[in-house]
Amino acid sequence: MTALTRMFSHALHSSCVVMRSPCCLLTSTKTLILRLSRHARLPRVYSIYHCQALRCFCTDHSQSSKPYYITTPIFYVNASPHIGHVYSAVTADCLHRFKLLQGYNSRFSTGTDEHGLKIQQAASNAGEDPLNFCTEVSQSFKHVFQRCGILYTDYIRTTEKRHRQAVEHFWTVLHSKGFIYKGTYEGWYSTPDESFLTPTQVIDRIDSEGKPIKVSMESGHKVEWMKEDNYMFRLSDFRTELLHWLRLNPNIIRPVKFHHLVLQWLEDEIPDLSVSRQKSRLQWGIPVPGDPEQVIYVWLDALVNYLTIVNYPQNHSQWWTSVHHVVGKDILKFHAIYWPAFLLAAGLPLPQTIFVHSHWTVEGKKMSKSLGNVINPLDAMEKFTVDGLRYFLLRQGVPDSDCDYYDDKVNKMCNSELADALGGLLNRCTAPSLNPTQVYPHFCNTCFPKELCGKAVSEDYRMLEAVSALPVLVELHFENLHIYKALEAISACIRLTNAFVQRHAPWKLDRKDPGDQRWLDTILHVSLECLRIYGILLQPVVPDLADKILSRLGVTPEERNWDSLNFLMRYEGRDCGLEGRALGPDLGVLFNRLERSQVKGRTHKMAKSKSQ
């Protein structure tokens, strides 16, 4: 006791000294966990006690009800949505729901990016008016997002009047401050990426007709030499300031790998950026204020959407100081260099976090509209259910590296982790055969005392420690966008709980024997407490499944927030409000096993993009 208490208070004390920023909080909490874990051989009772204490410490409750503004990229409407877009949206949605769970006043925006040459061309190929074309595709994004439970609070289209006004204002501010000047741009340009490239970013290739071409090294898209009179943004002026910002705040871009990448990009000089196109080349966009012969560069236009949402330029400040972007790695440069430079020029605060994720690939190639190797998310939800697909994307998607998608993988993961492990546990522990009265069973301190002298064995105490520490771990992983690690940790705990039930085989106990009955109730109580914690923590990931679990346990909607993660109060000698309460009536299966015939092996749909 004394050793751990000393260690814990020392750790708390030392962390208080350094804890000046969220980064320090994270570092010091990690240190605490490490120090705690080294003491795993101390008497169990103290470890559990301290894990609970640590959780209270880790969650800074003063943050509750503070604004937290999450954005997804706005999606380019040159074709219908695919799994990659859904992944961006589900990741942001999961963060949003996690923040709501913790009591933040979270706001979450998404929408569609509707200007630019690609859309002008796609609409023309489809023989449609650009706005009608955009409306149609924007609706399909909205539909897919609603279908997969994306709980956005704001949906924006860049063709809206409010957005045009925000962009015009933003441009005027930059121009009046002297950060935009008239010049000539000459260099490589990739229309598919709407991106300018330096000579070192392009390489020689041979096209399908055997002609030599230049392509972008990053995306592989063909580039063209462009020379035109444009408005230029003084991007080069901001290189030092951006470097300083990122070096001073090593936690801005997460996971950290991408932070290093941006720092590396900034090591080299960055040229000024062309921020307009001649109207003769591009008509579909917002005209430059005061110069109708020029149209604003699609990326400047698109990035301002984050401000439009929060009512820029009227009363955006409450939200703008707490903005967190979720982006794919393909658009990191736009979000981590261009966007902060524009904001600095406009005199606005910089983003708090840029969460970056990698790509879903199909047979090693990025799933992309241009390649047409896309998986239709509606088909995938049909096969695997909404929660099945969400779980797979977040459990398997590693933000640091690309991940190959195939149906069989989704099938296996859903069956083993949702149907068997989680569903099986719920089913076993709430079965009327073991619990005929269908109430939340009572816990007996004599059967499961704080010292190792009851019916519980040492593995059981280790399980309690793991489940007690779970909320802290989950929170830490979410902070780094390592949602897959959070799910890995939950999954490991579910395995421990299943092993606990298996070890004590409550179905073999004699219910007529009062001692056995007390122990049986205790086993079920502990298992349901574990399930309650898993249910609460899984809400941001699989909202419907989590609701099913918590409803079956009789947990009310008010008892599903972060403060309700008070695991196994009876073990601590405190009251448990659920004891003796009726379980929910739904005896149905949590997640139906997917048959292999339901999903085809390693196939993928070559869905036709709208532009084809």
Ligand SMILES: Nc1ncnc2c1ncn2[C@@H]1O[C@H](COP(=O)(O)OP(=O)(O)OP(=O)(O)O)[C@@H](O)[C@H]1O
């Ligand atoms: N394969 C993917 N994996 C993960 N996220 C993706 C993927 N494709 C697109 N996204 C996400 O959607 C955003 C918008 O992508 P975009 O509209 O450029 O789609 P795309 O299919 O890559 O299109 P294109 O083939 O025309 O480049 C990306 O920045 C990224 O956040």
